[in-house]
Amino acid sequence: MARRNRGPRLFRRPQSGVLAIVTTASAPLLRAEGIELSFGGVAALKSVSLDVQPGGITALIGPNGAGKTSLFNVISGFHKADAGRLIFDGTDFTNLATHKRAALGMARTFQNISLFPGMTVLDNIKLGAHTHLKTGVLAAGLFWGPARREETELRAQIEREIIDFLEIDHIRKTPVSMLPYGLQKRVELGRALAMRPKLLLLDEPVAGMNREETEDMARFILDLQEEWGVTVLLVEHDMSMVMDISDHVVVLNFGEKIAEGPPQEMQENPAVIEAYLGAAQDAA
Amino acid sequence: MNIVYVIEDSLTGLMTGGVYALIAVGIVFVFRATKVFNFAHGTVMMIGAYFYYTITVVLGDLGLGTWAIYVLGVPLTLLVSALFGAAIERIVMRPMLGQNPFAMIMVTIGLISVLEGSAAVIWSTNAKFPPALVGLNIDFVAGMAINRQMLASFLIAGIVFAAITVLFLKSKAGVAIRATASDQSTAYAMGINVPRVFSVTWMVAAGTGALAGVLLAPLNSLTPGLGQVGLSVIAVVILGGLDSVIGVLLAAFIVGWLEAMANHFLGGDFKEVVPYAVVLLIILIRPYGLLGTRDVERV
Amino acid sequence: MLIGDYKATYAADEAIFRSWPVRYGFAAMVAGLVLLPFAANSFIVFLATQVAIYTVAITGLNILTGYTGLISLGHGALVGVGAYATAILANWLGVPFWVVIPMAVAVTAGVGLMFGLPSLRIRGLYLTIATLAASFIIVFVIEHWGSVTNGDSGITLAPASVFGIDLVSDPQKYALIVPIAVLAVLFAQNLFRTRIGRAFIAIRDSDYSAEIIGVGLTRYKLLAFGLGSAYAGLAGSLWAYNFLALLPTQFELQLSIIFLAALVVGGSARTLGPVFGAVFVILIPEMLKWVFGFLTPFNPTIVEYTAPANTIAYGLLIIVFMIFEPMGLAAIWTRIWRYINLWPFSP
The missing domain is CATH 3.40.50.300 (P-loop containing nucleotide triphosphate hydrolases)
Incomplete structure (x- = not known):
């Protein structure tokens, strides 16, 4: 190797x-x-x-x-x-x-995977970008203008740079708890990457x-x-x-x-x- | 303010504390062995008190004297309650084995409603007056009124509490329970029958709870609302620290005394809210309780 | 059958109403809600209004308990705070409902935050116990602060009025309350399409990895408490304007347990969960009344058992759903949709 x-x-x-x-x-x-x-x-x-x-x-x-x-x-x-x-x-x-x-x-992954089991692969990765997003409660609830734009941009960026790169496009909407171990590790890496x-x-x-x-x-x-x-x-x-x-x-x-x-x-x-x-x- | 009355009320408070300790030990016992915090323990106790009431009525109908209450009534109550506890464990808690704490907590909350409603259907909401183990006479010692039933309750509760504690620490069953508490899968692997351990803990908890119910019910009256006492006993458990038996005993006296003092100085209504104020304060200041270990807060 | 997933943009893929049956389904539901007061008798309208109020309250509980994983036994009491705040503010200030409601929501959110403070240090079980204590203390304060709340005898308020018309009939109150409830549910649904909602779920699933990712636990737990309580406050406000008379005993622990039952039965952490749950818990007493109505000729005293039978039903629902279908009716609903989508092929 x-x-x-x-x-x-x-x-x-x-x-x-x-x-x-x-x-x-x-x-x-x-x-x-x-x-x-x-x-x-x-x-x-x-x-x-x-x-x-x-x-x-x-x-x-x-x-x-x-x-x-x-x-x-x-x-x-x-x-x-x-x-x-x-x-x-x-x-x-x-x-x-x-x-x-x-x-x-700084981003880290864990020895025994620590993803959010109830969420899909996509949501897990989106969470990685948490600190880079700005939407506040009111904007989030109304989902107009900036909130919608931010979410759509985030999605596009994650698709382009992480889902593609890690070759996980076939499982993007699967809950992580249903994935095999190796893929879970990869998703965890993806989440860390989304933290830029x-x-x-x-x-x-x-x-x-x-x-x-x-x-x-x-x-x-x-x-x-x-x-x-x-x-x-x-x-x-x-x-x-x-x-x-x-x-x-x-x-x-x-x-x-x-x-x-x-x-x-x-x-x-x-x-x-x-x-x-x-x-x-x-x-x- | 008459100091004699304050002392008198303090004593009453401490004696109530003894019964609280007996109720609390059931919650602690089940929590330590099964990691389930039983919000419904008070209602289990209430059902136990109704068993006692029914059994004494039947004994009365049979024309047996008061001796039968001691020889048959109390043991039968404890037996039936223990079986009832085992049934709850088998039917409701066992299927939840291995589930997350959220599900467990929800199920015990559901149990509160089921048991309270069932008691109202079976025994109606009209107050019942089961016979006291010791007459409700009042003795005067040094100018202070001492309720005999209360004193007896305190002594009985104390003895049973001590017995349970010793059993938990020394007996083989106690060791099995503690092993299960610290690691279920390892306990399984070591040949401990974990489901049976769960069964036994629920039986002991329901039995001690029923005894507390037998002691408490004659003091006021017996209604389905008696189970609420169990919710205020949660204050005792939290104050004592979920994993410390001595802490719970201490906390029971503190809460009992505080209630009595609130009753004395602020009026009867304030007594009800004391345990909850204590709970909030403890959780804010010292969530692991007086004598509990720190990591308990990571439940 | 719906074949394929022809989304060309990410925005379309992220939409709430992702396919035409869902879109038309929602439109049909809105149309049904608009037409209901014209088609149904006033009792049905009254029940529907109550479902709407419960839905708002349970949606708040869903944010706190379902999504963030903080079990609250004080939600019913918080609804009481909202209802009492509404009545007291309306009586004191004499201002219209659209001023009172936001104020009551703010008051309730404040009270909720106060009781949420322990959540900063503790979690799980201890938090549940703290909310249980909160429930008793709140009801105690409402009962004993007689000079403000009128104590045990309860409190009344003037009906909400729009353009000088007092909203007193059931269809009028329906017209006020149901649209607010629909908007409140949509607001919550949107929250969970953004970073805020994801942070809540992250805390529930694994709080330490949430922290590593940069989700401030303090901030988001308090936010969850604030939002959940705000929803409770809104529900309380609507409750007050619906019944126009309040008693402290209505908001005791039993109500909190009913809300939890509704959440579990409806499906926690699902947008539609609170809606299904609310319908269910409102219909149970009605169904029991109906059943007992049949039994009364055989046993006239059976009516006495209505209240305890309700209590048993709520508790049983929690236990049965926790054991057999922990994801609630919403999960069954999803399965039905999947079946329809794939019909005539097996899923």
């Missing part, structure tokens, strides 16, 4: 599309400094620092219980860090309310997928990064995928960062091998 042979591309998306974001800053897009988190005395994260460079794909790996998802939860505001600082695109958002982080330009993020946090995007679904997902992630300029930070256990698509790998173990660098280097890093083998031996 190397970059070269990721299948034929059906169409090229214009770089100037609404969702395309040009990032020119050389500073890290996301910076976490000395993040500490503990649950009732058990330390989940011990002074973890992390830089995510704009435009790249950064992978966060580590054995089970290493603190990867905890770090994600701190970044997206689900947990509050005990200490440390979070900076996004030059803005300190350590104490920002969870729902306001979306407006900064600068940074996409993907928590195990291919967990539980078969080979074909994994390859599809890897292709989508690469396309996203290349064509839309979205920066990606992902947690993944599928090592072959991590090694194939990421530019930079950060390794956590027992809540601490033990190494970081390019994928090839990490494969040969003794501390990383020790962490994985040690974990494997403990499990055996």
